[in-house]
Amino acid sequence: MILAASFLFALQAEPPRLRTQLPNRATILVERLPAADYVSVQIWINSASFPDRFATHGYRHLLEHFQAKGFDNRLDYRLESKGMLLDAETTRDAIKFGVRCQPSQVKQAIQAIGDVLRPRLVTKANIEVEANIIREEIALRAGASQLSADAWLKAYGESGLDPYGNPDVLAKAEPVELQNTWVEMTSPENLALVIAGNIEIDPTTELAKELLGTRKAVSSITVKADRTGINDAVARKGSAIAAKVASFREPGTAARIAAGLAIANLVPASYFQYGPSNVPGLVLVGSDEKSINWVDIVVRENPDDHFSVAKKLVDRWVEIQTTDPARVAALRGRLLAQSPSLRPETLLENLRTVTVPQFREAWKSFNIEVRP
Amino acid sequence: MILPLVLALAVQADQATVIEVRSMTPRRVAVECVVKLPELNLREEKALAAAIAAMEMGTRRHSADTIQDLLDGQRPEITQFLDHVRISLLAPRDGASSALSILFGLTNQTGFELKSIAALEARTKERIGQGYWSRLYQSKIDGRVLTMGEVEGTYSKVFRRSQMVITVSGAPSTVEPTQLWQSLERNWQKRSVLFREAPSVAAEVDTYGPSAVGLKGAEFAWGSQGPAKLLATIALGSGKGSALFHSWRQKKGWTYVQECAWLPTRAGFQPVFVGITANPANTTELEPWPIALLEEIESWSEEDRTRALGFANGIWKNGVGFSPFLGSADRTLTTSPSDQAYLLAYWFAKTGSVFETDRFLSLLESTDLEALKATAKDLVSGAELVRIGS
Numbered sequence: 001m002i003l004a005a006s007f008l009f010a011l012q013a014e015p016p017r018l019r020t021q022l023p024n025r026a027t028i029l030v031e032r033l034p035a036a037d038y039v040s041v042q043i044w045i046n047s048a049s050f051p052d053r054f055a056t057h058g059y060r061h062l063l064e065h066f067q068a069k070g071f072d073n074r075l076d077y078r079l080e081s082k083g084m085l086l087d088a089e090t091t092r093d094a095i096k097f098g099v100r101c102q103p104s105q106v107k108q109a110i111q112a113i114g115d116v117l118r119p120r121l122v123t124k125a126n127i128e129v130e131a132n133i134i135r136e137e138i139a140l141r142a143g144a145s146q147l148s149a150d151a152w153l154k155a156y157g158e159s160g161l162d163p164y165g166n167p168d169v170l171a172k173a174e175p176v177e178l179q180n181t182w183v184e185m186t187s188p189e190n191l192a193l194v195i196a197g198n199i200e201i202d203p204t205t206e207l208a209k210e211l212l213g214t215r216k217a218v219s220s221i222t223v224k225a226d227r228t229g230i231n232d233a234v235a236r237k238g239s240a241i242a243a244k245v246a247s248f249r250e251p252g253t254a255a256r257i258a259a260g261l262a263i264a265n266l267v268p269a270s271y272f273q274y275g276p277s278n279v280p281g282l283v284l285v286g287s288d289e290k291s292i293n294w295v296d297i298v299v300r301e302n303p304d305d306h307f308s309v310a311k312k313l314v315d316r317w318v319e320i321q322t323t324d325p326a327r328v329a330a331l332r333g334r335l336l337a338q339s340p341s342l343r344p345e346t347l348l349e350n351l352r353t354v355t356v357p358q359f360r361e362a363w364k365s366f367n368i369e370v371r372p
Numbered sequence: 373m374i375l376p377l378v379l380a381l382a383v384q385a386d387q388a389t390v391i392e393v394r395s396m397t398p399r400r401v402a403v404e405c406v407v408k409l410p411e412l413n414l415r416e417e418k419a420l421a422a423a424i425a426a427m428e429m430g431t432r433r434h435s436a437d438t439i440q441d442l443l444d445g446q447r448p449e450i451t452q453f454l455d456h457v458r459i460s461l462l463a464p465r466d467g468a469s470s471a472l473s474i475l476f477g478l479t480n481q482t483g484f485e486l487k488s489i490a491a492l493e494a495r496t497k498e499r500i501g502q503g504y505w506s507r508l509y510q511s512k513i514d515g516r517v518l519t520m521g522e523v524e525g526t527y528s529k530v531f532r533r534s535q536m537v538i539t540v541s542g543a544p545s546t547v548e549p550t551q552l553w554q555s556l557e558r559n560w561q562k563r564s565v566l567f568r569e570a571p572s573v574a575a576e577v578d579t580y581g582p583s584a585v586g587l588k589g590a591e592f593a594w595g596s597q598g599p600a601k602l603l604a605t606i607a608l609g610s611g612k613g614s615a616l617f618h619s620w621r622q623k624k625g626w627t628y629v630q631e632c633a634w635l636p637t638r639a640g641f642q643p644v645f646v647g648i649t650a651n652p653a654n655t656t657e658l659e660p661w662p663i664a665l666l667e668e669i670e671s672w673s674e675e676d677r678t679r680a681l682g683f684a685n686g687i688w689k690n691g692v693g694f695s696p697f698l699g700s701a702d703r704t705l706t707t708s709p710s711d712q713a714y715l716l717a718y719w720f721a722k723t724g725s726v727f728e729t730d731r732f733l734s735l736l737e738s739t740d741l742e743a744l745k746a747t748a749k750d751l752v753s754g755a756e757l758v759r760i761g762s
Contacts, residue, residue, distance in 0.1 A: 037707070038690050076612035081679040083686035085611070085693070100692050129625060136628035139650030265445075268428070312445030319399060 018201045019340070026188035026212040027340045029332050030204045031196040033325055039197030040325035041109040042098040043117065044337035046190040048279075050181060052092070054158060058134065058165010059173060061090040063182050065130050066122050068097065070115045079112055086112060090163040092152075093277050094337045095185075098326060103199050107207055113193065114211050119182050122175050135167035143237035143288045144271045150370040151242040151284055187218040192336035194329040239371040240286025241294035243362065248276040248335070254350035255362035256283045259303065261317060262310035262359075263366060266301065267292055276331060276347060278338045285366070295369050303363035307356055314351050322348070381726065387557060388536035390550040391716050391726070394543070395709050401542030403471040404714040405459040405479070406721045408535040411638065412526070415514040417452075419526035422518055424450045424457070426484050433477030442470040448478060451700045455636045456721060457530065458700070460710050468540055468549055475538070476556040479531040484523050505633055506701040507760055508586055508644050533560060537721040541713035583655045584648045585627075587662060587755035593640035594723055597747075599735040601643065602696065604748040605632050607672070607680035608665065609645050610687070610694045615668040615748075620647045624664055626654045633704055634696045636722070643696070643751055646760075658757045669748045677741050684736050688729050 017031035047060050068088040069075060079086050084101040097116045099109035141164065152160035193208050243260065245253040257274055260283040264270040270292075273284040285294070321327045321344075335342035354362075381391050388405075395402065412420060427450060430436035440447055444467070449460040459478060463471040540549035592601065609616045609632025616630035627647040634641040645665075649655060686692035691707030697715065699705040705715060719727035739747070 077675075077679060080611045080613045080686065081675070081682040083682045083684075083690050083692070085686055085690070100686075100690055102690055132625060133621070133628055136650050140628055140648055265440075309440065309445055312441075316445050323399070 016201060018205055019336075020205055020209070021340050022188065022209065022213050024188040024213070024215055024217060025340075026215060027192040027336045028205055028208040028212065029192065029194045029336060030199065030201045030208065031194070031328055031332070032199060032201055033196055033323065033328065034198050035323070036197045036325045038325060039101050039103055039106055039109070039195065039199055040098055040329040041101065041106060041113060041195045042096055042193070042326075042329040042333045043113045044192045044194065044333035045095045045185055046192070046337035047094055047185055048338065049190075050185050051159065052161040052163060052165070054161070054166075055169065056173075057161055057169045058163070058167070059170070059178060059181060060095055060185075061134060061163055061165045062127070062130060062170050062173060063178060063185075064088050064090045064095050064097075065134065066120050066126070066178075067116050067182065069120070070112070071118055071120065075112060075115055079108075082108065084109060084112070086116075091275055091334065092160070092163055092281075093275075093279070094334055096330065096333065098329065100326065103197060106195065106197075106199060106204055110193075110195075110207050110211050117186055117191075119179055119186075122178060124175060127173050127175065127178070128171055131167045131170040131173075134165060134170060138164050138167065144240070144273065144284075144286055147238055147240040147286050147370045148242075148273055148282070148284050151240060151282055151368050154370060155242065155244055155282055155368055156280070184218045186215075188212060188215040189217060190337065191215070192333050192340075194333040194336065196325040196328040196332075237290070237372065238286055238288040239290050239292045239294060240284055240369070241298065241366045242282045242284040242368040242370070243365040244368070245274075245281055245283055247278045247280070248344070249278070249346045249350075251350045251354075251358060252362065253283075254347060255354045255358035256365060257317070257351060258310045258314050258354045258359055259283075259362035259366065260285050261313040262303070262306040263294075263297065263301075263363070265306070265309060265313060266297055276335060276344060278335065278342055282368070283366075286370075290371055294366070298363065298366050303360045304356065307359050310359065311354075314354070318348055318351060381720075386534050388533045388538055388553060389720065390553050391537065391539040391720065392549050393539060393541040393713065393716065395541040395713075399465055400709065401463050401465060401468045401471060401540065402710040402713040403461040403463065403468065403475055404539045404541070404710060404717050405461075405475055406537045406714070406717040407457040407459070407479070407531060408537075408721050409454070409456055409638070410529060410535075412530075415516075415518075415522065416526045416529070418514045419518055419522045420457070420530055421452055422523045423482070423484070423527040423530070424452055426523070427478045427482045431474075431477035432481040432483045434474055439474050442467065442474060448474065449700070450478070453636050453698070453701075455638045456718065458714060458718070460714065462710055465543055468542060469552055472538075472540070472549060472553050472556060476553075476559075479536065480560055482527065484520055484527070504702040505635065505644075505698055505704075507584075508588065508635060508646070508758075533557060537717040539713040539717040541709055541716075583650075583652055584646050584760040585655055585658055585661050586758045586760055587645040587665075587752060588758060589643035589645075589751045589755045591637050591639040591642045600739040600743055600747045601751065602634075603677075603680050603684065603736045603739045604744055604751055605634065605643050605645075605696050606683055606687075607676055607744060608632060608669075608748055608751065610696065611679070611683045613676075613679045613683070615665055615672075616645060616647065619664045619668045620661070624660075626661070631704075632696055633698055636698065636718075640722075643755075645752075645755070655759055658759060662752050662755065662757060665752045666749060669745055669752070672741065672745055672748075674741055677739075677744050680744070681733075681737060684733060688733060 015031055015033055020028040076086055087098050089096045099112050101109045149162035195204055243256045245256050260272055264272045264285045267287050270287040321331050331344050444464045446462050451458040461471040620626050620630050627649045629648040632645045634643050687695045695705040697705045699711050705711045715727055
């Protein structure tokens with residue numbers, strides 16, 4: 001057992017939390033947030049060994065769809081009857097399933113996570129139906145998500161492939177191939193279970209151990225890359241600009257987050273996207289309005305004029321990430337799934353200490369423009 | 373319990389009603405203002421949208437930059453509905469007085485300049501017709517260019533103290549929000565209404581995005597029928613255990629997105645059920661959509677009623693989202709401190725009573741399975757069937 005970091009962010013006390021690494025290398029983190037009005041239970045499944053490639057583009061997303069149904073396809077129904085909610089997400093680094101519940105329902109939420117992790121039998125017919133649902137999902141996705149996919153592809157090529165996937169590739173997936181992938185992907189060393197809310201740390205950790213402690217390791221597989229085309233039939237909407245970032249631990253990443261928030265602040269109804277990761281990624285700012293000339297904004301505006309508001313926007317961003325149970329669990333879970341040693345405190349400290357020269361440099365790095 | 377305790381409620385004739393609550397989130401103070409709308413024609417709706425756009429650019433009291441500075445980097449969010457305007461301010465913990473001062477400036481001291489009218493005009497179309505949910509409201513705006521007098525006149529007609537309900541939700545502080553607002557109100561300027569009624573000229577608003585099939589139920593006022601209609605709405609459209617998800621997505625494969633909401637209208641609410649699809653073939657014929665729902669309702673058992681009640685608890689106690697009530701033109705209400713404060717103000721403005729979670733949920737429980745099925749059938753079979761988008 002390892003007690004969590006004692007870093008103090010600004011003047012506020014760190015909430016108590018306990019990080020536990022099990023003998024099978026699965027990680028558990030329980031964080032007590034006394035003011036929280038709900039509990040978030042999230043499993044993060046690291047999929048660094050199963051990256052999206054053109055030949056398997058979207059397999060992880062397809063698996064997310066199947067596994068979220070539960071063993072009898074009625075997991076949502078059971079949870080909703082008790083006022084709980086399951087959500088699922090596939091990112092470039094991981095697959096996440098989360099349950100939102102009250103403190104008295106944590107045991108049931110953990111059981112639901114166990115249900116989600118159980119391999120499901122799927123048929124070729126199931127795959128065809130779900131591939132069509134994903135086709136609809138891709139076509140209906142928000143403009144921010146579409147432009148983000150474009151920016152990632154522009155910045156990182158195949159290794160930046162969009163996690164939504166390619167429905168044509170998915171329709172050809174074989175059931176056995178998917179099942180094997182799931183079993184190997186959910187090997188305990190890839191799992192991080194994070195529970196955040198107004199909960200008691202020790203008994204909650206024990207409940208989490210019951211779920212993950214008995215899981216056995218599985219050897220990993222290798223996915224071969226094979227260019228077979230990408231899904232580009234989606235109508236784009238809006239405009240965006242992005243900056244490449246290195247690991248979340250780098251000071252330059254914090255400076256780009258600050259600059260991104262400040263640039264977004266210059267355009268009404270704009271959005272900001274960043275998902276902390278230990279591998280290179282993007283900070284993206286965009287709008288549903290396609291006429292925004294982002295390059296012009298970056299060139300024309302003097303970053304020094306926006307440093308002060310950037311600091312306030314960063315404080316608010318950090319506040320949201322560190323007080324809402326689902327955000328707290330997501331921030332920690334997505335990093336722990338990559339490595340049990342990764343903690344967001346480095347990023348939070350870097351954000352607090354961004355300097356004007358770092359901010360200026362970061363401002364200029366927004367140079368990946370995407371628009372329809 | 374998510375909704376905070378109401379500590380004080382001040383109602384006085386010809387003044388704004390102020391609701392003070394103690395929030396569980398001490399980092400910020402949420403100031404929410406609901407302004408009940410008088411009857412507006414198409415042209416006035418457009419003029420109001422222009423006035424709101426001007427309000428966001430700053431007031432005579434505070435510039436936009438000063439407002440953002442006082443709100444610790446945040447900006448006011450102002451949303452226009454058919455029956456009310458929502459003004460949402462989120463300030464630092466000790467910022468209640470600043471937020472109320474900003475609110476006063478927004479509602480009484482916004483200035484309008486001729487040169488900005490053209491810019492405002494360009495933004496009104498989006499405001500009125502392009503929100504995710506507002507697409508279901510209406511598809512027309514007045515096509516002619518606004519005048520300064522129309523914008524000023526509508527501003528004066530809409531922003532009246534007696535039509536405002538303000539919730540101040542935050543940690544206890546030395547500031548007494550009700551007294552503070554009342555002292556600000558003493559400087560409330562009566563503005564002359566220059567607006568002369570002009571005939572409306574309707575113009576179509578461009579629609580965007582994929583096709584949507586909508587079932588628009590009949591408008592009704594919250595009252596004895598409200599709780600049954602709300603539970604039926606949740607059973608039909610909220611969550612993955614709902615009839616919409618089960619039927620339109622899982623059985624029929626017509627949509628990936630299915631949602632429901634209660635659009636606020638002057639008469640009360642209008643329940644809407646929406647399925648969105650990227651495949652035009654799915655919307656060639658609309659009649660099968662409600663028929664599929666009616667078949668689903670026939671098969672409901674006590675389990676479906678239990679799920680709907682459980683999900684209602686999830687919405688208002690666990691904050692699972694998917695509330696049928698709107699928070700803006702683009703999203704339904706959450707249980708964020710701002711949205712909770714807004715719900716208190718809105719519910720009071722709409723019904724004259726304070727929203728109490730437990731009492732509200734107990735009203736839903738009184739609907740038995742047969743009543744639930746009958747109400748759901750009425751909602752679906754009596755709904756107008758519409759196609760939205762391309």
